Amino acid sequence: MQILACFKVVPDLDQMPAGDWLVDDRFRVETGYVKNMLNPYDESALEITLRYADQARRGNLPLNLTALTIGSKQADTYLKTLYALRYDKAVRVASDRDIRFLPEIAAAVISEYAAEKNRADVLIMGMQSGVGDNAKTPLLTAEYLNWPCITGVVAIEPANNGTKNLLKVKSMVDSGILEQTVRPPLVLAVSNAPGTYLRVPTLKDKVEYGKKPVEVQEMDNFKTGLAAANTSGGCRLTGLKPINHRREGLIIDGETAAEKARILYHSYLRERLGKL
């Protein structure tokens, strides 16, 4: 099974000081001051893939894992970690284009890479990431490849003891859980998947596996994909501004926690609760 897992490195936006949400005239926001992290949905996708790999290796099934990201050199430290976690190949598509709100480009690059460079059976990635919040990349990738797509994936494992390259996919749909045996190729999109923190490689594994060079591809080389992307899309960003979350924030003071609770209840909540 050839699996291509895609991820994005994002700033930890919850660390942004409230006053720092400044948008410039090209709708850019300076988020470089906060720590970056794996997009949580992508982190889950990477770990779900590793759990599949654990099972595949136990069953001696053929397996090849590739991790791919689009972005700046900052992502290399994550790619190296993925090498150490036994991804076979780590690829960064280098680009300084502002594609925050152009998921078509991400999808075009991924699908071209999957089809022509990687010959992947399965693509797996997070459903969206919290900068553009477009929630489109895996879906468009599936469309560009003419592959089916499963959303809300929480686990994958080899099906039928790994014969015929089949996959068992567990996913959350809007009102239940779907377990399917499927035949690749297909695209898997991950959103909330409880208990899927990415594991941590040992220094030994970092030395043994993590030193392989990251494969860097220039985005401009993805011509076919980009051309396709340009025929799609059709949304232009025309504004970006902070959302005001402020309320009164009246702080209730008292000697003890219980006293504060009493003031809250008698002065504010009792009447309100009475109307419910």
Add this chain to the structure above:
Amino acid sequence: MTYALVLNGCSKTYPDQAKALTGFRDAFLAGFPQGKTIIIFNEEEKKQSLINASATVLVELIKVERYQPETVLTALQNLEHESCRDFYLFPGDQAGSELSVRFASRMGGSSLANIYSLEAGAGSPVCRRAAYNNYLEAEFSLDRKPYCLSLQKGFSAHTGKEKPKPPEMKVIEHNAKELNSNKAGTGINGTGAPDDSFVLDYKYTESDETTNLESARFILAAGRGVKNRSGLEKVEKTAAAIGAEVGVSRPVAMNAWAPLSKLIGVSGHMTGPELCITAGISGAAAFYAGIEKSACIAAINTDPGAPIIRSSDLAIIDDYEPVLEELERLIMENKRIEGEDR
């Protein structure tokens, strides 16, 4: 300008979808000529109630064996490719969001997921949705028809009065199998779109977790500050006693202290109670979006600098446990007194 509303009648959330789409239509497409409603459904006996909830006179039904996105997409595409509408509106759940994006891609149109407003005038339509984990609002101009839009999760619009039901519905019935057998769907690359034959077998388990978070009038929301599963269980007990629904922030659900069905926020439920008490929640914007429509937010947190404090109406800076204990005592006492009065 013409529009179509696309609803998933296979899901038990159909009434909510219908309400949200109707509300959105009334709020932003009121001046448009009557559109149509496309309903995907699988159970014959539910057909009439599905039709009854439609907001348009013209209803087109597509019968499927089960809700399978590939089948549904191709059927939609085959149904619409000859007489494409300008706007397609989809509900704000996982299925609706998926359809909007993929359908637009197949029809060569433009899509946006999770929108909460639309200005559709003479020029390009303009939509708004959240970005940057709900810290920012992004505005987009759409350039290519059809415009395929899915609503923000939990979208609701207050349009004031209930519109009178149209006197008579016009219903056209289709079957996905027939639609899809005539001509295979074509992707933008010109090759055939996939069908559902990649699925060899499947098992669907409907969730037995029920929450009424979306309709709840009183919510007690718990965050990482409850420390562990047993901390959350205590909060659940308190909530049961005082008559509140329990909701949780993302870390709590991701740590599996509570099922995902209790999750509040952009990736969970979008609620709008009369009163929301938060305990041990710091208030990341993605969570806050899920309680933003609360009439009153009372936050309990030990950290006066936590964002939730600025985003609440009332705040107590303290450990949530003794505060909840006392609140529970007061509410129970009041209930008892009121009980005696009656």
Add this chain to the structure above:
Amino acid sequence: MASISREQIVENLVKLLDEEKVVTDEQVLKDSSVDRFRRYEEIHGFYTQPLPAAVVYAGSKEDVASILKFASEHSINVVPRTGDSATEGGLETAVEHSIVLDGSGMNEIISIDPYNMLATCQCGAPLQDLEDRLREQGYTTGHSPQSKPLAQLGGLVATRSIGQFSTLYGGIEDMVVGLEAVFPNGEITKIKNVPRRAAGPDIRHVIIGNEGALCYITEVTVKIYKYSPENNYLLGYTLDNMKTGFEILREVMVNGYRPSVARLYDEEDGSQHFSHFAEDKCVLILMAEGPKPLAEATGKAMEAIVEKYAECEKVDHRLIQVWFDNLNWDVSKVAEEREEIFATKNISNTTEIAATWDKIYDIYKVCVERIRTEIPDITLIGGHSSHSYLNGTNMYFVYFYNVVDCSPEEEISKYHLPIKRIIVEETIKAGGSMCHHHGVGKHRTPWIKDEYGSSYYILKTLKEAFDPEGIMNKGTIFPGE
């Protein structure tokens, strides 16, 4: 060691205090048998320490006195506790039928005296509360350990804690003015608040850092300082070598400058915090604070010192500010960490040591090298210096490892203690101190005599004199028999 049964202990405790102040709930006892040192076991539901007979919530110094007296009479081990954020096993109940004497209910901020620049609190007052109250009035304690959202004054003094601004304000020992403490025989003692005195040895140091092994701290008076964060002069640099970093820190200190923050991270430890701007680099952080002219002059002078070192590259101070604002550990972070440990079987621990300028780099280097090669399953080994002095600095070793092929209760003996041993032995061999600011706890006691050398006589005599029955936190500082 107790001369009466577990049941009798509880019975008597209830008689001495109220029933509601004596807790014997099993989960509470389990949680109270350990601190962060054994959190890996605890997260997996293993409790290897003897469970205490009861957790007792003292409401006053008189409560404390009566419990200690009772414990002395019946040879019952007492573990003093306030904020419960200890990391070195100091709160482990190593002996059967211990009493955990919890002072977190004694949480009053008794007075804030801006004229004499004093603040007096009961032992259970959370530092965060005191600091918040002070800042509202334009003052600060100057004390800001990472545990600030959790720790309380009694425990902070008992463990000789230190904070992120220590290079200016000092450790807690430099902040304490007066103290009140109760000794095992029930004697309540109070040391008055004076600016200085030359009336014999400074007996505050019998109490500060005693880790509950000599007495129970019930009240603390600390200095307060004017708080003027608007004058903060924050500097951040990336550099290639820790050796250069130590040289810069030294130059700043020996030239008489007093930064509030002086931190130097190696690339491994730094990768957890600074990978977004300093990949594979060391990071140096300096901050000057106080009155504007002073802060500015100090800041500029430090800048000039660093400029002389070509390998240092200045970074935008906002990068440092945002990091700093998210540094402290609150309840939520602790909860999140537990889940991550459980899910990934990856855990971090720390050991902090101090040494003079001529020794520190060699200790750092040999420890990192040895741990890297001798300990299995390490996922990160690095460290930072975070508190500098005229004569030297500290090193805070940070290490993460995957717990592999062993049960949760073997984690400590397979990984943590062998790592600690390397750090402690190398440090003592080089002439440094094996404990910089977390205290000795229960797991560095095997080396306490090496740490003290001939001066151990003085330490040992304190124990014999003040705790003749040996009831105070057995196994802490002093090795248990």
